[in-house]
Amino acid sequence: MISIAHLIPAPFTQQVARALDEASLLDTFYCTLVDQPEKSWQRLAKAGSRLVRFDLETNLKRRAVTEIDRSKVATYPFREAFRMLAGKVSKDPVMDDRIFHWALEGFDHWVADRLNGSGVLYGYEYGSLAMFGAAKRKGMRTAYDLPSPEHQFVEDLLAPEFERFPELATPYRQLTVEHHAERTERRHQEWELSDLIVANSNFTANSWTAAGWSEKKVAVVPYGAPPITHPCTEDTGNEVLRFLWAGTFSVRKGAHYLIDAIRAMPAAEAKAFTLDVYGAVTLPDALLKNLPAQIRLMGSIPRSELFQKMREGDLLVFPTLCDGFGLVVNEAFAQGMPVLTTPRAGAADLVREGENGWLIPPADAAALTAGLSKVIEERKRLPEMRQIAQATARDWQWADYRREIAKAVGGLLAK
Numbered sequence: 001m002i003s004i005a006h007l008i009p010a011p012f013t014q015q016v017a018r019a020l021d022e023a024s025l026l027d028t029f030y031c032t033l034v035d036q037p038e039k040s041w042q043r044l045a046k047a048g049s050r051l052v053r054f055d056l057e058t059n060l061k062r063r064a065v066t067e068i069d070r071s072k073v074a075t076y077p078f079r080e081a082f083r084m085l086a087g088k089v090s091k092d093p094v095m096d097d098r099i100f101h102w103a104l105e106g107f108d109h110w111v112a113d114r115l116n117g118s119g120v121l122y123g124y125e126y127g128s129l130a131m132f133g134a135a136k137r138k139g140m141r142t143a144y145d146l147p148s149p150e151h152q153f154v155e156d157l158l159a160p161e162f163e164r165f166p167e168l169a170t171p172y173r174q175l176t177v178e179h180h181a182e183r184t185e186r187r188h189q190e191w192e193l194s195d196l197i198v199a200n201s202n203f204t205a206n207s208w209t210a211a212g213w214s215e216k217k218v219a220v221v222p223y224g225a226p227p228i229t230h231p232c233t234e235d236t237g238n239e240v241l242r243f244l245w246a247g248t249f250s251v252r253k254g255a256h257y258l259i260d261a262i263r264a265m266p267a268a269e270a271k272a273f274t275l276d277v278y279g280a281v282t283l284p285d286a287l288l289k290n291l292p293a294q295i296r297l298m299g300s301i302p303r304s305e306l307f308q309k310m311r312e313g314d315l316l317v318f319p320t321l322c323d324g325f326g327l328v329v330n331e332a333f334a335q336g337m338p339v340l341t342t343p344r345a346g347a348a349d350l351v352r353e354g355e356n357g358w359l360i361p362p363a364d365a366a367a368l369t370a371g372l373s374k375v376i377e378e379r380k381r382l383p384e385m386r387q388i389a390q391a392t393a394r395d396w397q398w399a400d401y402r403r404e405i406a407k408a409v410g411g412l413l414a415k
Contacts, residue, residue, distance in 0.1 A: 001027035004122040018067035019402030079103040118406035121137035132193035144194035149207035201346025219408040224398030226362040232336025234383040241273035254319035261368035310335035333393035338384040358388040
């Protein structure tokens, strides 16, 4: 049997748990804090949180276990609950980092103490050192999930941005630099304790192998698309094209290059579209002054509402500088929305140039300007591309992801 351990019941972790459960391989899903409304301590915590104007109930609903029976979930909630509440009160990212590691270490050792010495343990990058060590001592096999590119690889990609924007050198940034070596060593030890590496994209996998980590068996299994609930219409009917951004509007996602690209567009093209930004905005304040009129900061919205906006829009703009996958690409495809992104998104594996989207060089405002202009010039092709985008999502669903995960990880049981 196979157990899985992760701090939170994120969608991709629940899909792994469901994959194993569907194959009758799941033993336990170890987690920290999940939504358990029947628990008296959660009811009390929710009531208390309202006194400090913190919506704990909504936050817990995001941690609902929906993909497997909760009887197979074992929880270690209290350190994570403290971390969540402290994060809402504290304005000190350095303190938040310390609390996060305190919660992480507690969970890691808690799982290690509960392993029964049989089967396989499926853990995640930077959260599995103690549990993998315990698993090996007990004769278990281990699978190591990589949701993100290799740490130094990311640092090297983003270094020019930190030089360009000194205000990004926050105390938290300094803390990560100071602890870089020891945190890399933790990842290295986890890697060496792994029998199988599972990466969510070729981009993620290649970043680790290029960094010179020891040779391991690597299975690349891309994340799946959400179910197709609304067959897309051939044309949105938008006279002015509606471009959409989903996720954090940040330097890492390339938001500043997009602003520069739009500023450089000819006036006639600039009037041909709007760009609605759905998500938190973390760009330095100086970059947000005098935004182009096309850019509208809409804030965060529920995922169901975001999907509706995608169905009504014409293009997802995702000029990321570095993303292990970028689930938003799959989500856009599922709603029939073509995508403009970069090869530094793992989901670029699914983009077919000029069919369901376009790829542009990263960190290049001029290339981004040209890409947006091309979309405007070829807008008559968008109805056909909408159909192909949704077909792409239909061809690689979460069910397909689960099948390949179960096959790859289940293979460890036979060894």
